[in-house]
Amino acid sequence: xxxxxxxxxxxxxxxxxxxxxxxxxxxxxxxxxxxxxxxxxxxxxxxxxxxxxxxxxxxxxxxxxxxxxxxxxxxxxxxxxxxxxxxxxxxxxxxxxxxxxxxxxxxxxxxxxxxxxxxxxxxxxxxxxxxxxxxxxxxxxxxxxxxxxxxxxxxxxxxxxxxxxxxxxxxxxxxxxxxxxxxxxxxxxxxxxxxxxxxxxxxxxxxxxxxxx
Numbered sequence: 001x002x003x004x005x006x007x008x009x010x011x012x013x014x015x016x017x018x019x020x021x022x023x024x025x026x027x028x029x030x031x032x033x034x035x036x037x038x039x040x041x042x043x044x045x046x047x048x049x050x051x052x053x054x055x056x057x058x059x060x061x062x063x064x065x066x067x068x069x070x071x072x073x074x075x076x077x078x079x080x081x082x083x084x085x086x087x088x089x090x091x092x093x094x095x096x097x098x099x100x101x102x103x104x105x106x107x108x109x110x111x112x113x114x115x116x117x118x119x120x121x122x123x124x125x126x127x128x129x130x131x132x133x134x135x136x137x138x139x140x141x142x143x144x145x146x147x148x149x150x151x152x153x154x155x156x157x158x159x160x161x162x163x164x165x166x167x168x169x170x171x172x173x174x175x176x177x178x179x180x181x182x183x184x185x186x187x188x189x190x191x192x193x194x195x196x197x198x199x200x201x202x203x204x205x206x207x208x209x210x211x212x213x
Contacts, residue, residue, distance in 0.1 A: 004206050046111070
């Protein structure tokens, strides 16, 4: 059986896969995201930026899997960022920056970019290394000052791109989306399905035996 290795420590991405019938092995990468992003330069396109980060994560994890696993597995790396006012926003580093982020996006729309990289390993060799980006437009509500401060105090905004979630406390403050909801959580199932097909895998081949129970 081909195993899927998730090159991310994101609880949201793990949840998306589990709810879709896949129990991945989790192997978070140790890449320096800030250094990679800085090296890309200020003029890098949003899709290129998140794809480069996703590929760096997937390649680091693929290079570290043991020989037994590398005989037949697929490594998935992802990276998400929110674009607002032409600027890419990652994870806020403080309550002050998260507050400023929310004050900027409240009542407005932003584009959530998630880069995906899929690396297929067979017989201890990389046979495929492909990547693509999914984009979802997110329309934000206007949380009351008290609700916003309570949300910031929860710490959730520090763990996610753009300082918000769709599947957690932040979901209260998202009015609607245009596009794939799983992409906002951090891993687009439609895009991943397409990428898996391109490396010769069906999604059903990755389902656990009890996926339909």
